[in-house]
Amino acid sequence: MPNVTPITLSIAHINDTHSHFEPTPISLAVKGLEDRVYANVGGFARIASVTKSFKQETQNDADGFLFLHAGDCFQGTLYYSLFKGEVNATLLNMLNLDAMALGNHELDLGNAAVSKFLDQITFPFLAGNWDVSKELPNKAFPVKGKAPLLAYDPDLKIASVLTKEFGGKKVAIFSVALDKMADIAMPDPDTPFVSSKETIINTVKYIHEEIGTPHIILLSHLGYDQDLKMAEEVEGLSVIVGGHSHVLQGDFSNLGLGDMGPYGRQINDTLVVQAGCHSLALGKLTVTLDGNGKVTAHSGGNFLMLGRSLAMDASLDQNLPDETFQKAKGYLLEQPNVIHCRGDEGIKQVIAERYRPAVDKLKSDVVTNLPARLRHIRVPDEKGGSQIAPLVCEAMIYSARERGYEVDFAIHNAGGVRVSLENGKLTAAEVAGRLLPFAIDLILYKPTGLQVMQALEGAINNATNNGVEGTGDGSFPYTAGLRYTYECCKPKGQRITQLEYQTLGGTWKTVELEKIYVAVSSAYTSQGKEGYDSLKCMSELPCSIYVTLADSFIEFARTKDTLLAPEENLLTYLPCQSND
Structure with a gap:
C-alpha cells in the first residue's frame, strides 16, 4: 500500500x-x-x-x-x-x-x-x-x-x-x-x-x-x-x-x-x-x-x-x-x-x-425488614458461608412453585450476589440495584443426580483453583432444597461426599445419581458457566420461567415481615489442612 x-x-x-x-x-x-x-x-x-x-x-x-x-x-x-x-x-x-x-x-x-x-x-x-x-x-x-x-x-x-x-x-x-x-x-x-x-x-x-x-x-x-x-x-x-x-x-x-x-x-x-x-x-x-x-x-x-x-x-x-x-x-x-x-x-x-x-x-418501595445484618461471602470462611445466597435460592424455588412448577431444589453461584445487607428496611431498589443487579432470567432444567454432583464439584474446583485453573471464586455454589459436603483433599471426581435433597414433606433423601430432578437456577449458571459444565447437556431443553433474579427475590421477600438468615447450613466445605 x-x-x-x-x-x-x-x-x-x-x-x-x-x-x-x-x-x-x-x-x-x-x-x-x-x-x-x-x-x-x-x-x-x-x-x-x-x-x-x-x-x-x-x-x-x-x-x-x-x-x-x-x-x-x-x-x-x-x-x-x-x-x-x-x-x-x-x-x-x-x-x-x-x-x-x-x-x-x-x-x-x-x-x-x-x-x-x-x-x-x-x-x-x-x-x-x-x-x-x-x-x-x-x-x-x-x-x-x-x-x-x-x-x-x-x-x-x-x-x-x-x-x-x-x-x-x-x-x-x-x-x-x-x-x-x-x-x-x-x-x-x-x-x-x-x-x-x-x-x-x-x-x-x-x-x-x-x-x-x-x-x-x-x-x-x-x-x-x-x-x-x-x-x-x-x-x-x-x-x-x-x-x-x-x-x-x-x-x-x-x-x-x-x-x-x-x-x-x-x-x-x-x-x-x-x-x-x-x-x-x-x-x-x-x-x-x-x-x-x-x-x-x-x-x-x-x-x-x-x-x-x-x-x-x-x-x-x-x-x-x-x-x-x-x-x-x-x-x-x-x-x-x-x-x-x-x-x-x-x-x-x-x-x-x-x-x-x-x-x-423503587427507592421508596419497602419489601421487607432486616432485624440483623445478613453477610455475603463467596467461599465460606471460619465464620461460615453466605447468609444471603441461600435466601436467593429459596426465592427461586418460591417463584417457580408460585408459577406452578414442581421444583426439587435451586442452585446459585455466589458471584451473582453482590453485597451484604445491613439491618433495617430493604427496598426494591436495594435488591434490583445493588444486591442482584444482573437482569438475568430464572431457568428450569432437569439434570440427573450425577450431573448435579459434577456441577457442584466443578464449580467449587473452579472457585478454589483445586486441580484446575479457575475463573474466579464467584462460581462457588449455594443451594436451597439441596445440601452437600465438599472435601477438598479427596481425588478429583470424588469430592462431593454427601448429597441430599429435601422432599415437599421436609424430609431429606439421598440424591440418586441416575434419577432426573427438576432444578431452578439463573440462566448464567444453568448454561454451564465457570465449572458447571455438566449442566450443558440436559435430557430436555431448559426453559425460562420469565422472572428475573431480582424480581424473584422481591416477591419472596414481600411474603416475610422480617427476613432472617437461613436456620440450617446446607453446605459443608472442608478445605485441605495446611502443613504450615
Whole structure:
C-alpha cells in the first residue's frame, strides 16, 4: 500500500458505562482537608456537554472527530433492571456516537436483547469476530441482517469495517470482543465468536489492500492486558480504544483515586487508551498518524466531570461548611484532570420525565425488614458461608412453585450476589440495584443426580483453583432444597461426599445419581458457566420461567415481615489442612 497523507484525529471515548446515566457520588481527596469530600461525578448529560465542547475546541486543529464507545452499556443500575436496553438505546442515540463495540454484558440475556437494541439504535454497532452468518432463520428476535450490526464476514474471514472520510482522508474502524464469550455471557449457540487475533490480522491486511488506508482504529472489548498484547504482536493498528477491564488511565492520585500510569500507552507504533467505567470519565484524545498509520504525536487524558455540589457523605444530603466548601471547590477547579460543567439539558429532561419516576418509586418501595445484618461471602470462611445466597435460592424455588412448577431444589453461584445487607428496611431498589443487579432470567432444567454432583464439584474446583485453573471464586455454589459436603483433599471426581435433597414433606433423601430432578437456577449458571459444565447437556431443553433474579427475590421477600438468615447450613466445605 502506498504511503498516504498523515491525519490528525480528535477522539472522545467511553467504555463500560453499564447504565450509569446519572452522576455517581464519589469520594475525592482534597489537599489540605483531613476528610474526603463527595461529589456527583459523570453521567450522560455531562458526557454530551464535554464531548460537544471537545469537538468545537479541536475542529481547527484536527482533520476529523470521532466519538466511540468500547462496549458494555447493559446491566449495572436500576435503569437497566427496569427498562433493559431501551433506555440505553434512547440515551446513546442522543450522544451521537460514531460507533460502539459489542461487550460481553450485552449478551447476558442472549441474542434477543441485542436484537431489540439493534432495532432502536441509530449508530453502527461493531462486533467484528461475532459470526452470525448461520443464525437460525426462525427466531423471534434474530440479529443477523440488522442494519446497525457490523459482524464477522465468514467468507473473507475479517471483521466488517466502518470507514469514515475526513477531507478525503480515510479512517477504518472495526471491533473485536472476547474469544470465549460463551464462557462468560450467553450468545446463542448458532452465533459463535471466532479468534480475535486472527480476525485483527486478517482485517488489517484487508484494510491495507482493499480500502487503501493505514489509519486503523480497533474498538476493543478484550480488556487492557489483551489490548497491550495486540499492540505488541499485531502490526498495522494505529489506535486501540479499549474496554472490559475498567482501567482509568492517568494519574488521579491528586484526587485520592490512584495512578494507573500515563494516559495513552504507546507500544511500538500503536496507542492504547481506555476510560475507566460507569460514565465517570471521558477520554479526550488528539492523535496524529503518519502516512503509514503510525502514531507520531498524541495528547489528551481522561477527565472526571463534576457539577457544583459537594457534600460530606455519599447521600449528598450533608452540605459542607462554607469555608470547607470554598477550599474544596478551589482545589478541584485547579486540577488538570477535572472538568466542571453543566449537563446537556435535553438528556437531563428525558431521564427526568421518562425514566427517573419509575426508579424513584423503587427507592421508596419497602419489601421487607432486616432485624440483623445478613453477610455475603463467596467461599465460606471460619465464620461460615453466605447468609444471603441461600435466601436467593429459596426465592427461586418460591417463584417457580408460585408459577406452578414442581421444583426439587435451586442452585446459585455466589458471584451473582453482590453485597451484604445491613439491618433495617430493604427496598426494591436495594435488591434490583445493588444486591442482584444482573437482569438475568430464572431457568428450569432437569439434570440427573450425577450431573448435579459434577456441577457442584466443578464449580467449587473452579472457585478454589483445586486441580484446575479457575475463573474466579464467584462460581462457588449455594443451594436451597439441596445440601452437600465438599472435601477438598479427596481425588478429583470424588469430592462431593454427601448429597441430599429435601422432599415437599421436609424430609431429606439421598440424591440418586441416575434419577432426573427438576432444578431452578439463573440462566448464567444453568448454561454451564465457570465449572458447571455438566449442566450443558440436559435430557430436555431448559426453559425460562420469565422472572428475573431480582424480581424473584422481591416477591419472596414481600411474603416475610422480617427476613432472617437461613436456620440450617446446607453446605459443608472442608478445605485441605495446611502443613504450615
